[in-house]
Amino acid sequence: MSADRPRLRTRLAVFYALTAVGLGAGPLAVVGLGAWSGGSTEEYGSPPGPPDNTLTVLLAALLGLLVVALAAAPIGWLLAGRAVRPLQELTTAAGGAAPDRLPGHGELGKYQEYADLSATLTGLYARLDSAYAAQRRFVADASHELRTPLTVQRALIQVKLADPEADATSLRAVCEEVLRLGDQQERLVGALLALAQGEQRPVAAEPVDLARLAADAVAARRASAESRGLTVRTDIRPALVSRADPTQLSSLIGNLLDNAVSYNVDSGRIDVATRCVAGRTVLTVGNTGPIVPPEAVGRILQPFQRLGPSLQADGPQTDRPQTDQPSAAQPQTGNSGLGLAIVRAIAGSHDADLHVRANVDGGLTVTVAFPET
Structure with a gap:
């Protein structure tokens, strides 16, 4: 001062x-x-x-x-x-404000100007308190997700080093498992970085051909989808976003398609469409899959939230009891639980409307509507 x-x-x-x-x-x-x-x-x-x-x-x-x-x-x-x-x-x-102690105050004076200022600051403190709470939960979940693979790696190495009969074959198997866990951590760190970048305003603000990005993303994942017997149907129409970051939009579409492939059923279906409606550019990605409870839709948009075996939104995946067979509601490959959270962050940074609907016959339909051009 x-x-x-x-x-x-x-x-x-x-x-x-x-x-x-x-x-x-x-x-x-x-x-x-x-x-x-x-x-x-x-x-x-x-x-x-x-x-x-x-x-x-x-x-x-x-x-x-x-x-x-x-x-x-x-x-x-x-x-x-x-x-x-x-x-x-x-x-x-x-x-006297602090992340764990935001100030509170009563009515400030009897004049309307002070009442308006008081109401504005009260709303600001409430939003900050919610943001701090979400940040603490996110840090705790991220720490748990990162710590578990490290613990498993350490245990694998210690057990094998303590085995006097360990041979080259068993050591190679341990090394391959450690590499797999390392790849899982690398994907998680990359997803965390994408989430952090998605929550920021677009660095680039230029016209983006959403139809081309969607077509490229589908082409890159078609082989993976077809290997599971999934049918990919597209309705790609001209769609231009007037001001956007192409890198972030590619990440948004990619995460939606990865989610549609991972959380699906064998011989299921994925529908991808781009179009312009009433001056707005709209992207829609739908997929078949297990039935998602409507009350779980809001939670799976949060970081590290996945559908567990009970088809309810759970916390970090490592918190759930492990089963011998993967649940139909779980991805068949490693998943960080950040895909839809990244989609929500990128849509928010572009002032786009995000609507996630649980299909009656299973799966989700995600619609992203960008502002009018």
């Missing part, structure tokens, strides 16, 4: 005092002028000059003006203090 800036209370006090002095000087000047001009009513031929009592009246007027000035200064200071007191309360409360 700069110490050489003028204080609002001092400025207001001086303004109040000068206003009072100015208003008091007007009537006193009229009285003095009247007393001075009274000499003009003397008889013709009398010497010019003010009457005998004029000087007394002027002195009284000046004395009264001085009294007004002396009284206006402390009164103005008190009035200014009452005016800025709510601001001082806000400053004190905000100075």
Whole structure:
């Protein structure tokens, strides 16, 4: 805080005092002028000059003006203090804010301006509290997801080193498993980076051909989908996003398609469509799959939320009991549980509307509608 800036209370006090002095000087000047001009009513031929009592009246007027000035200064200071007191309360409360202790305050003054400011700050504190809570949950979940593979790697190496009968074949198997776990961690770190980048405003803001990006993403994943017997149907129509980051939009489409491939059923279906509706560019990705409870749709948009064996949105995958056979609601390949969270972050950074609907016969239909061009 700069110490050489003028204080609002001092400025207001001086303004109040000068206003009072100015208003008091007007009537006193009229009285003095009247007393001075009274000499003009003397008889013709009398010497010019003010009457005998004029000087007394002027002195009284000046004395009264001085009294007004002396009284206006402390009164103005008190009035200014009452005016800025709510601001001082806000400053004190905000100075004690912390991520785990956001300030609270009651009604600030009786004026509408202070009531509006109080309501605005209350809403801001509520949003910050929600953001801090989400950040703490995210850090805890990310730490758990990263720590578990490290623990497994350490255990595998320690067990094998403690085995006196370990041979080259068993050591190779352990190394391959450690590499697999390392790849899983690398994908998780990449997904975390994509999520962080998706939550930021687009670095590039240029026209993007959404239809071309969707066609390229489908072509890159068609072999993977067909290997599971999935049918990919496309309805790619011209669709241009006027201002977007092409890298982020590629990530958005890729994550939607990866989710549609992973969370599907054998011999299922994936539908991809782009179009322009009422001036808005719309991307739709739908897939068959297990039935998703409507109440779980909101949760699977959060980081590290997956559908567990009970078809309910669970927390990190490592928190669930492991089964011998993969559930139909779980991906057949390693999944970080960040795909839809990345989609939501990128859509939000582009001011696009994201709608996720659970299909009656199973699977999801995700629609992303970008702002009008």
